[in-house]
Amino acid sequence: MTERAVYVQRLDPDERAAxxxxxxxxxxxxxxxxxxxxxxxxxxxxxxxxxxxILECEDLDAYLDAVDGDEAVAEWEAYTGQFKRSGVDPDADPDEGIPFMERVWSFSP
Incomplete structure (x- = not known):
């Protein structure tokens, strides 16, 4: 069984290709x-x-623990952050750094 988390980031339209x-x-x-x-x-x-x-992992808290404070992840988020208007904030509290969405509906036949 895995957990799924989804988040949206807004890109700078001029930086989308980058x-x-x-x-x-x-x-x-x-x-x-x-x-x-x-x-x-x-x-x-x-x-x-x-x-x-769209992120699927065994345990979302374990994922957050693994990426929080990881130097390579922080450098990547800082690098890709230049192309965004909003999204992941590598300097935020781990509970607030990724703007996870709330699932409000699903369908499984």
């Missing part, structure tokens, strides 16, 4: 931290100035 291009080469330190945090799947979708992240 944001997308940055994800052609996500640093290994970032993916290592995600693996340590128990990530089983991570997807990033972009449309116009919206970036939607």
């Amino acid at each position: 944001y997308v291009d940055a994800h052609d080469d996500v640093p290994e330190g970032v993916t290592d931290a995600m693996e340590r945090g128990g990530v089983t799947d991570f997807e990033l979708y972009v449309r116009e100035d919206l970036a939607v992240c």
Whole structure:
């Protein structure tokens, strides 16, 4: 059983292409931290100035513990932050750094 978390980030429309291009080469330190945090799947979708992240992991609290304070993750978020208007705040309290969304409806046949 995994947990799923979703969050949205607003991109600077003039920096959208740079944001997308940055994800052609996500640093290994970032993916290592995600693996340590128990990530089983991570997807990033972009449309116009919206970036939607879907994260599945074994335990969301363990994931947050693994990425909070991780140097590679902080550097990555600072780097990609230049392309955003809002989103992940690497300097925020871990409970507030990722703008997770509230699930209000689901359907499973």
